[in-house]
Amino acid sequence: MSKKILVTGAGGFIGGYIVKEALKRGYETWAAVRKTTSREYLTDERIHFLELDFSDADALKKQLCDAIAENGRWDYIIHNLGATKAVNFLAFNTVNYDYLKLFVDTLISLEAQPQAFLMMSSLSAVGGGDEDTYEPIPSRPIPHPETKYGVSKLKAETYLQCQSTVPYIIFRTTGVYGPHEKDYYLMFKSIKKGFDFSVGFKRQLLTFIYVEDLTRAMLDALESGNTNKVYNISEDKAYTQKEFRDMAKKALGKKFVLPVVCPLFIVKMVCAISDYWGTITMKPSTLNRDKYNILKVRNWSCDVSEAKKDFGFKIEYPLERGIEEAVKWYKQEGWL
Secondary structure (H helix, E strand, C coil): CCCEEEEEEECCHHHHHHHHHHHHHCCCCEECCCCCCCCCCCCCCEEEEEEECCCCCCHHHHHHHHHHHCCCCCCEEEEECCCCCCCCCHHHHHHHHHHHHHHHHHHCCEEEECCCEEEEHHHHCCCCCCCCCCCEECCCCCCCCHHHHHHHHHHHHHHHHHCCCCEEEEEEECECCCCCCCCCHHHHHHHHHHHHEEEECCCCCCCEEEHHHHHHHHHHHHHHCCCCCCEEEEECCCCCCHHHHHHHHHHCCCCCCCCEECHHHHHHHHHHHHHHHHHCCCCCCEEEEEEEECCCEEEEEEECCHHHHHHEEECCCHHHHHHHHHHHHHHCCCCE
């Protein structure tokens, strides 16, 4: 009998790829969605859908109880639900911490803990690396989150780690890109138009992971049997903005792209104004104070040796290949 897996946040960019990888491996795959969730990338007829309401404790308990009573509990759970943009800390905290806490508490109350519970976190939960030595962020750093988003993720990590009956795996992931993704797409779109914007004049090291490398790593980690572990997840190489620009330029067939370096103080002002407008309209903006605190960090390189050791983590899509695949998809779909 195939193992059962539940994926929350299944309708999002990463969620759709997690479901795809789980189906590829023969899992009985459950996609947790809301009534309003787009199912554009969840069209495989083998998918079992489950509507979960994380804003209502009683409703969530009934929904999980009914599903478990009818189908049994899940062997693995990937909690991919999260907010990366929000108008204030309360909104971040609600989605990234409160929903995780309620979900875990409900599973415990139903005695439905899985063999392994993988939580999608972020390098933002621990903050950037040393900006003098440029040493990679270690596997066991002292957390110093610099954003509201990072604080909310660190709170969720801490709560999960305190539950003795839930075998957890936490992925602190760097920037994820690939087909369907919309933030890096804006960078490709700008480069296609002939401009590449970067922030600050001090050397900056960036890290990336192609979405299929990430989702493969998730299932590998679950299947490894290693639990109660926290991993940095990134391609094991850092890049400069120029290196990213040159790869994107090549994939897009551009002969010349003008690099535009924005001083940090200007970016800070733009992000503050955008953030203020987002608060007034109650619509989170891509540029905000949190985003500024991420953009200003000079070192996002990280040590992934623990993941390599425990479940054979490896990259099949180094940045140049990943960019080629992403750009190819954007072109095919008419985005570029």
